[in-house]
Amino acid sequence: MINRLKTPELFIPTCRAEMAARGWDELDILFISGDAYVDHPAFGVPLLARLLESAGYRVGIIAQPDWRDKQAFTGMGRPRLFAAVAAGAMDSMVNHYTAAKKRRNDDAYTPGNRAGARPNRAVIAYVAAIKGAFRGLPVIIGGIEASLRRLAHYDYWDDAVRRSILVDSKADLLLYGMAEFxxxxxxxxxxxxxxxxxxxxLRGTAYLTSNPPANVIPLPSFDQVTADKKAFGEAFRLAETEQNPFSGRTLAQPHGHRCVVVNxxxxxxxxxxxxxxxxxxFLRRPHSSYCEKIPAYEQIRFSITTHRGCFGGCAFCAIGMHQGKTIQSRSQQSVLAEVDTLATAPEFRGTISDLGGPSANMYGLSCNDAGAEEKCRRPSCLWPQRCSRLDCxxxxxxxxxxxxxxxxxxKHLFVSSGVRFDLLPQQPAYFQRLIKxxxxxxxKVAPESFAPATLQMMRKAQPDLFSWFLKEFHQLNQGxxxxxxxxxxxxxxxxxTTLTQMIDVALFLVRxxxxxxxxxxxxxxxxxxSTCLYYTDxxxxxGKEIYVPRSREERQMQKALLLWHLPESAPLIRQALRICQRQKDGVELLGGR
Ligand code: SF4
Known part of the structure; x- marks a missing residue:
């Protein structure tokens, strides 16, 4: 929560005093955010708020309000136009729970790394609170939670298919993707x-209607995807195939007597x-009323984002669905200007911790055939093999x-964003410079697995490319x-991923x-x-059936195999070897343990 005693006027207003300092008695747009307010372009709500401010709108931010307290939403009064709600940089359920569904006790987007500053299903809770506080006020939702839940979706924490978040939140409009314009x-x-x-x-929006337009791609309805896993898979496939911003078509998914339409x-x-x-x-720092450190800010305070988007299309990753497959790069001048700004910050000690984006070495890359890109339906430019039209x-x-x-x-400039090693064979100068x-x-590199079948499922590069990378990496280091x-x-x-495949992955690591x-x-x-694969098998x-490791026991064994070098992994590794009748591999995997 924000302590109102210190209110520097250059922050986006967070209270009446800060509004008064700008001579405002009313806001045009009120943002509600599940994250603390850090005035930095790496944080979505401040970025949008600064953009609207630059267009002349009077904007305020309420960060991490107590959703049970109506007054936490009314401090700056009723905004003239609408409220805009986002759960924060992460889906609130991912933020709150581990893969084992245990409650986390930290939150990197909150001062002091404290958990509990936002509700579960934050978008729904905030929309209810703001609608309760200001009757009839239009509310727009956006950010990763709203974006990825725009259609009926599987929810791991409920272990059920949930309706579009537009229906559950009762918001007036949903903005998906990065949404600035x-x-x-x-x-x-x-x-x-x-x-x-x-x-x-409007592109990048979804709305609820009783009269969907003609010429839409009809998706199986909420009732159908709930009752039939094949229908769920079909809805996912259709939606993913229409992600091309140049040629993607409007989707419509019935929810009861109404329809969610996604432009x-x-x-x-x-x-x-x-x-x-x-x-x-941007002031490039957290609101000055915070007394404790915000870990997510500490991580990025000396880093610079060079681009957005990712054409990798990894099955488990949401970046492609949120930021898009097209790499959108800043100009060199813009990045260098930010380097200069950072270099003059009083607390800067000469080290830029990261110059990158979702994958650092995708900066400046694009499809070299505009006509093909416009029609392209591939979810990845790198899988199942690198597209010949990709300019690397x-x-x-x-x-x-x-x-x-x-x-x-x-003094030092590091790349700590992930690097796509499967692009490096085409990028020798970058690879050399990076290592040197x-x-x-x-x-950091993310092979994710070394099991060919799993990699195929993940839409990732096969192990031979990683072996090439390892060899080159060592040679360049030596050089x-x-x-x-x-x-x-x-x-x-x-x-x-089967258990026996994971034993092979562990052996690859050992070797x-x-x-x-x-x-x-x-x-x-x-x-x-990947979530669709998990839910539908x-x-x-x-249309092929796949194996899904679900039991807690198997998940723990798979994890232990990847952590083969830790003493505490040994009992679970032995158990996995026994189950797969591969005790002979124990010598290599466990040594004398
Ligand atoms: S044509 Fe090839 S390079 Fe171009 S967008 Fe499609 S997959 Fe990527």
């Missing part, structure tokens, strides 16, 4: 007298548009790193006299002397292909 347009039209619930023609995604931003966003007057040139990314490192005040100058000891390591990110219990520090246990988060594209 959709929100600006909504503000303009509402200021002109339209109601958000009547805006039906095509927003067009990717140009470099000039993205640059404008990053040039907004490392020129832009390499040049950017070189130039950024030469800016005054920069930009790894702070350990390089520049460095002894750096890699941190491989691996996932346990992904749909399609390559790879020790994994952290293993992600697969969590079926809303809106991904079937691949919606091939």
């Amino acid at each position: 959709a929100l600006l347009e909504v503000a303009r039209r509402v200021a002109g007298g339209e109601l958000p619930a009547q805006i039906h023609d 095509p995604p927003a067009l990717p931003l140009t470099a000039a548009e993205l640059d404008k966003l990053y040039a907004l007057p 040139s490392d020129q832009a990314a390499t040049k950017l790193l070189a130039q950024a490192q030469q800016r005054p005040g920069i 100058h930009h790894v702070s000891g350990l390089l 520049c006299g460095k002894r750096q390591g890699i941190v491989p990110y691996l996932m346990a219990a992904h749909p399609g 390559n002397k790879l020790k994994v520090e952290q293993v992600q246990e697969f969590t079926p988060t809303p809106g991904t292909l 079937r691949n919606p594209y091939t």
